[in-house]
Amino acid sequence: MFHKTGGMRRVAESTVRRLSLYLRLLEEFEEKGIDTVSSGALASLGGTTSAQVRKDLSFFGSFGKRGLGYPVPELASRIREILGLNRRYRVALIGAGKIGSALVQYRGFRARGFDIVSIFDVDPTKVGHRWNGLTVLDAAELETELARQPVDMAVLVTPAEAAQGVADRLTKLGVKAILNFAPVQLAVAEDVVVKTVNLALELETLSYALANR
């Protein structure tokens, strides 16, 4: 038995994503004062199967009571710990365009522990403006500012052409996690984790589905 302590074997990304989903459901149960939940209940709300829920959780330990289910607050707390959510993260936003501006204001990030602490852009008409209590800085100041105020993650919202260059500078500055909205595949050292979200691509999976039926 090697749960958490000891050499954690690689857990599938799909498992991690479902964990995150279960957490949201557990927090709803918590608010309603429900204190026990079965894998079946979690599954039907989360759009999976009870076996999947149990298997997902079993990678990290055994949290349930047979015949009963899972204790809501304990399980929620344990998932927060697994996902690294029992702390806050300092996040830099690079690119003060349309999507960037939405993300700074997006409450979902802060609610989940992600604080945008600095904003950068190359556009001189944007630099100096206050956004949600933060001054947009010149992208040229990336190095000096992140030296002064290091961050845990960066959200990249630059045009495609600029993204790789910025990613290189960020990783040189020690940033180990990047959420990338630019429609390019970033090349980074293997100790850096990148998640790319491509909005147009999501619509394309829908058009594929519509076209192929």
Place this chain on the structure above:
Amino acid sequence: MFHKTGGMRRVAESTVRRLSLYLRLLEEFEEKGIDTVSSGALASLGGTTSAQVRKDLSFFGSFGKRGLGYPVPELASRIREILGLNRRYRVALIGAGKIGSALVQYRGFRARGFDIVSIFDVDPTKVGHRWNGLTVLDAAELETELARQPVDMAVLVTPAEAAQGVADRLTKLGVKAILNFAPVQLAVAEDVVVKTVNLALELETLSYALANR
């Protein structure tokens, strides 16, 4: 051989997503006037392997010349066809909040053939305002407006609590594809395709990665 015509077997979502990625790369090659590309070249730029590229394409036909590679414009055109991108799509946006406002202005959608043609919100302070040439309509008018001006897809950017109700109304109106930004798992009839994008969840996969190394 049953490529495209004939009973197309189920193609994995991961394959469709990569196709979309290859298309973007092919379009870059097209602009540069490069007219032949190998699976290896596509693979290294797309972050996969050449075998993966060939397998992905082989689901839909054989487009390459052995010893040579793939003809760029033909392959691009064929992928557009597969993804259903040789037409434009009419899209309704429901929710004129922070993210909604970014999406209306986002050029990536229009560039890819997705036209936002109507915007709805329940907030009376938003209704009536012009946004990027469109008037924000009261969500109560969803039925009358979509009867007048039907859409192919909807982008849902409502709070979590409202999302399922709106999804029900949309599907009743015949909408068969929904891009959902609300952090809930939507339940829909099985002829409706839903893609959920959960921004906070993406950051959580990053915090998981940071916490587990």
Place this chain on the structure above:
DNA sequence: GTTTGTGAAACGATTCACAGCT
């Protein structure tokens, strides 16, 4: 000589099914 197209092998994730607790 190079690169495709594709069966076969390897790998990985999900589902099954049931023993073991409560």
Place this chain on the structure above:
DNA sequence: AGCTGTGAATCGTTTCACAAAC
């Protein structure tokens, strides 16, 4: 009696490896 935890079976995806085409 009910629900978890988990090996074993199944299913799906990726990688290998090579014959066929240019």
